[in-house]
Amino acid sequence: MAFVASAPAVSSRRHYNQGLDSARCIVRSRISFLKLRRVNAIALEAAVKEDPEQLSPLITPKRTTDFQTLFRRFCKVAQPYWLDSKEGNQAILRLSSVFALTLASTGTSVAFSYLGRSFDNALTNKNREEFVKHLIYYLGLMVATLPVYVIRGYARDTLALRWRAWMTKRYMAQYFSQRSYYNIQSLALIDNPDQRVVDDIGSFTRTALVFTMTLFHSITDLASFSGILYRIYPPLFGVLLVYSIGGTGISFLLGKDLMNLNFVQEKSEADFRFGMVRVRENAESIAFYGGEKDELQLLLERFKQAFSNYSKLLIASRNLRFFQIFYNNLIQILPAAVVAPFYFAGKVDFGIVSQSFYAFSSVLYDLSLVVDEFQSLSSFSAVVDRLGEFSDILDQQGVVNASELSTIKSIETTESGVLIEVSTLTLLSPQHTLTLVEGLSFRMIAGQNLLITGPSGSGKTSFLRAIAGLWKSGQGTIARNAAMDVFFVPQKPYMTLGTLRQQLLYPTWSTDGEKKHDQESKHSDADLMEVLRRVKLEQLLERSFHLDANADWSSVLSLGEQQRLAFARLLLSKPKLALLDEATSAIDEATEAYLYRLLLESGTCVMSVGHRSTLRKFHTHLLFFSPQISGTSISEWSLQDLPQRTSFE
Numbered sequence: 130m131a132f133v134a135s136a137p138a139v140s141s142r143r144h145y146n147q148g149l150d151s152a153r154c155i156v157r158s159r160i161s162f163l164k165l166r167r168v169n170a171i172a173l174e175a176a177v178k179e180d181p182e183q184l185s186p187l188i189t190p191k192r193t194t195d196f197q198t199l200f201r202r203f204c205k206v207a208q209p210y211w212l213d214s215k216e217g218n219q220a221i222l223r224l225s226s227v228f229a230l231t232l233a234s235t236g237t238s239v240a241f242s243y244l245g246r247s248f249d250n251a252l253t254n255k256n257r258e259e260f261v262k263h264l265i266y267y268l269g270l271m272v273a274t275l276p277v278y279v280i281r282g283y284a285r286d287t288l289a290l291r292w293r294a295w296m297t298k299r300y301m302a303q304y305f306s307q308r309s310y311y312n313i314q315s316l317a318l319i320d321n322p323d324q325r326v327v328d329d330i331g332s333f334t335r336t337a338l339v340f341t342m343t344l345f346h347s348i349t350d351l352a353s354f355s356g357i358l359y360r361i362y363p364p365l366f367g368v369l370l371v372y373s374i375g376g377t378g379i380s381f382l383l384g385k386d387l388m389n390l391n392f393v394q395e396k397s398e399a400d401f402r403f404g405m406v407r408v409r410e411n412a413e414s415i416a417f418y419g420g421e422k423d424e425l426q427l428l429l430e431r432f433k434q435a436f437s438n439y440s441k442l443l444i445a446s447r448n449l450r451f452f453q454i455f456y457n458n459l460i461q462i463l464p465a466a467v468v469a470p471f472y473f474a475g476k477v478d479f480g481i482v483s484q485s486f487y488a489f490s491s492v493l494y495d496l497s498l499v500v501d502e503f504q505s506l507s508s509f510s511a512v513v514d515r516l517g518e519f520s521d522i523l524d525q526q527g528v529v530n531a532s533e534l535s536t537i538k539s540i541e542t543t544e545s546g547v548l549i550e551v552s553t554l555t556l557l558s559p560q561h562t563l564t565l566v567e568g569l570s571f572r573m574i575a576g577q578n579l580l581i582t583g584p585s586g587s588g589k590t591s592f593l594r595a596i597a598g599l600w601k602s603g604q605g606t607i608a609r610n611a612a613m614d615v616f617f618v619p620q621k622p623y624m625t626l627g628t629l630r631q632q633l634l635y636p637t638w639s640t641d642g643e644k645k646h647d648q649e650s651k652h653s654d655a656d657l658m659e660v661l662r663r664v665k666l667e668q669l670l671e672r673s674f675h676l677d678a679n680a681d682w683s684s685v686l687s688l689g690e691q692q693r694l695a696f697a698r699l700l701l702s703k704p705k706l707a708l709l710d711e712a713t714s715a716i717d718e719a720t721e722a723y724l725y726r727l728l729l730e731s732g733t734c735v736m737s738v739g740h741r742s743t744l745r746k747f748h749t750h751l752l753f754f755s756p757q758i759s760g761t762s763i764s765e766w767s768l769q770d771l772p773q774r775t776s777f778e
């Protein structure tokens with residue numbers, strides 16, 4: 130069966146004939162894209178109305194997050210480890226032991242308060258015997274309870290580490306599923322996802338546990354010491370409540386800007402770091418351009434953003450600090466001021482004064498957590514916000530696709546011999562601003578090879594993206610053979626971090642490369658060396674590289690060598706269909722012809738994007754995308770047969 134292109138039913142607009150010896154030239158027809166865009170707009174609007182939060186990050190990334198959203202995000206991020214994970218039960222047991230140790234530390238504090246009272250009384254009564262006895266008790270209790278404090282901290286931090294490991298794995302798995310990493314990048318959904326995984330998760334788990342424990346400690350301290358305070362002098366307890374609630378309220382007022390400032394700080398630090406990483410990755414291009422001054426300026430601008438935001442953060446913290454220091458210093462004299470009249474009246478002894486001070490400051494220390502730790506609380510809420518937003522975006526990947534009425538359908542065909550079948554395909558750019566292909570229909574069967582040409586920017590790579598399932602905006606259907614494996618080779622081959630062996634086996638080395646010493650390994654060392662020889666890269670092994678040599682391959686190899694390495698990958702994986710996007714653009718014509726011959730002889734069919742006319746002889750059909758008509762978003766295409774050749778010479 131020949132390469133078939135079916136003409137859509139609606140009227141044709143413009144005929145594009147290449148004038149080659151084509152069997153036929155099919156012209157695509159026009160359909161109403163205004164209608165299609167309107168359908169998209171209505172779909173998005175409806176989805177936003179139904180659940181504005183679900184889609185909001187796609188439309189306008191907002192920055193001031195209300196408390197309700199923040200709380201929802203906290204629960205969403207924190208909950209799964211404890212309730213849904215396999216190690217959840219064990220984690221809850223560990224958490225219970227940390228709670229138990231915290232209770233023990235509160236008990237220890239109460240014991241210290243009574244010992245301290247007797248100690249002070251012995252001192253003021255000049256009772257040497259009592260003094261020595263209580264000194265020994267004090268030292269004994271200190272040594273005996275030391276492990277409680279140390280082990281509590283250790284148990285809490287190891288639990289935070291386990292939680293972090295679990296969350297990191299989970300977020301990474303989600304990030305790499307449904308190509309979320311690609312959608313997030315190409316649609317610019319959120320900033321710096323890498324920082325959210327690397328830094329934010331660690332800081333979230335650690336801080337969440339520290340705050341939970343401190344809160345618990347505060348409550349138990351409050352319960353234990355308020356009784357003591359109430360017994361000493363009831364108004365002292367009232368003073369304590371008014372003081373701590375008032376202090377918390379004032380610090381909220383003074384520090385309310387801190388949360389937003391912390392959010393922006395996280396983002397600007399991450400942007401600055403990313404800029405530095407890009408310089409490292411593109412060092413050679415920058416050096417060729419001599420772009421040091423521009424790079425420096427750009428990076429300094431990013432640093433300036435981090436710097437100026439941090440300056441604002443320092444000012445906000447300074448203002449808060451005025452209040453915090455005043456507040457904390459007042460704790461030193463407040464209980465004494467309240468109890469002193471009783472002491473002077475001889476109603477209580479000195480030990481009571483010191484115990485009331487100890488109890489008052491213990492409870493206040495915990496209750497004033499919000500005041501003292503407002504800075505850390507606000508950066509914690511920024512972390513919760515960033516992680517929650519990331520989690521929402523990851524969860525939305527499926528929802529957003531499903532909510533688009535005009536999504537290209539990807540289906541599988543089992544029809545024998547059919548590799549790809551494209552039906553009335555209309556392809557839009559992800560933001561729906563461009564119509565790249567309209568009404569394209571054809572089927573490609575085994576033995577056929579398609580060359581896609583056209584001017585720069587006409588949509589050739591985008592069409593391959595649609596075939597690979599990366600871009601889905603538009604209409605129509607792309608059916609791929611269920612039993613067929615497809616291999617995509619971009620113009621700039623991706624060189625993974627790792628050994629030469631891992632380059633050759635990418636993207637399957639994690640399953641194959643690890644088994645290199647195993648009998649089951651699909652590719653022996655001899656196979657790998659042979660394929661290097663076939664793509665004329667045997668000199669790599671001669672240049673003191675061996676298969677397990679590690680190098681920064683994208684800088685060590687020339688672009689042409691990288692493209693040949695990509696062909697070696699192709700030859701090893703032997704797919705039924707290869708999508709080649711200008712995959713030989715940096716290779717001389719003779720080597721290009723040699724590589725195409727190798728590939729076609731291995732039984733792989735190709736769908737290539739390329740500008741060189743020398744490529745025609747390796748293809749049976751030509752799909753031409755013409756330039757967009759200026760002032761419109763309409764593109765043309767034509768499809769024709771190429772002369773059949775019995776040999777490639």
Ligand SMILES: Nc1ncnc2c1ncn2[C@@H]1O[C@H](COP(=O)(O)OP(=O)(O)OP(=O)(O)O)[C@@H](O)[C@H]1O
Nearest residue numbers: 315558559560563584585586587588589590591592
């Ligand atoms: N992520 C994107 N979002 C919006 N538009 C995009 C995106 N990527 C590409 N485009 C636009 O889509 C159009 C087609 O791009 P494409 O890369 O498919 O062109 P091409 O024909 O392969 O060009 P070339 O021959 O230069 O590689 C271009 O106008 C491009 O600017």
